[in-house]
Amino acid sequence: MRLNNCGRPHPCPPSPPRLRRNFRWRGRYIVPDLKINVPFTWHANNGNVQMIAGSEHHRIHFTNLIYNHHLYTYTYKWPGLQPEFLPPLESCAPLFQFSLRDLNAFFATSQYVGPEILLGKIKRYVHHFRASVVVPELPSGFYPRLPVSSADIYVDQSDSTQFVQVLHFGLQNIYDPSLDEWIVINQFSNRPGRVILPPVCT
Template sequence: MTAEGGHGLDTHTPGGGVGGSRRGHRRRLGDVVAGRRRYAGRGHAAARHRGYGARRVTATTTATANTTGADAAAQAPRPPRLPRDFRGRGKWIVRDLGITVPFTWEGRDGDSRMVAGGPQYPIWFTNLIHRGALYTLTYKWPGLTEHPCSRIPGFDLETLNRKLGTARFVGREILQGNPNRYVNHWRVGVVVPQLPPGKFLRFPPTLGDIYVDQRDRGTFWQVLQFGIQNPYDPELDEWLVMDTFEHRPGRVTLPARCSPPV
């Protein structure tokens, strides 16, 4: 998901974890198809602590070399699906900038809101799906001097979940931490232009790796984003890592600066 500007997804962790990606209408799972943690520490110095990162992944392969595409599809679990009501906390990570900030992601009646950082942190943004539109507002980002709220109409929870329904199953994995998370790893993204197999020039504006609980495809534990929809970050990637994810209604409010047109 993202705040105004961009955020997308990728995987594999520099420094002992799975690494990832980020923004684009700035941080949208929402964008990636488009959203942070119990924060250990206080203040700017803690926010920039490089010790916080995506969880280390232990992978378990699920297909053999002789597995066909049809066999793999039959073995795959159902793809991720963001629920209508949820709330969770975690962290938002921009590893190349050395920044980690608190993150919250909440949903209510199909609307949802991500908030990363705050006025005391080096980055601060919000991404929302609200009444059929996608909003992104970046309050703070290194080197950013403009802070408009962007709005993309025609985007709601079902739009997001339809895109998530096209995700490819990577495998069953363990995100090592306290506690360990047993997850299904999925890859989703946007590639343009849409052309048949063959020798064509293609571009991936946004890619994302999504890790959902093996027992519940609606419980999201980690999202790694990468793509040109994350233009504020030099390496074009950001990650979100959840510490909690509960299936009960959260609080979703539209910032005054993002008031919809009358």
């Protein structure tokens, strides 16, 4: 049996998801169990990355950033959270050191599920990948492990740097009763985006 370049008898899987250093995307952020569907932007500028869901006029409003090799997250509002449970306005410290390169390294560990067609106003031909975080990292065998987070990532079949849809589940969505939230992208540009660290984070 002749093997291909990836050592398999079948076609090699496509390249894993990867974010470019510059892009501007728009779409919707969806929390199905809370019946929330709000505007969403995802921008990158020279390796700094920012996503914003909702606004002060919507039921949810938060931002996540990779800025100068650090990870930030800030929630302005979320159903069921009183102001005293939200980050104080004078504090938005970085969580830890984390870069776009680190994020892409995580995406590179994702497993290929297969080609799919997403039905909607237009058909989207995508490759489906799944990335997960399990702790602790242990070898194969009977060891206790906890699934902390997972993400189903759907990228355009012609370009693995163009994310079409993301379902992410896990403890990072601790405010959501079902822990699962959706990102749907419908506008794409490779121009540098606008990434701004909120004043409370400086």
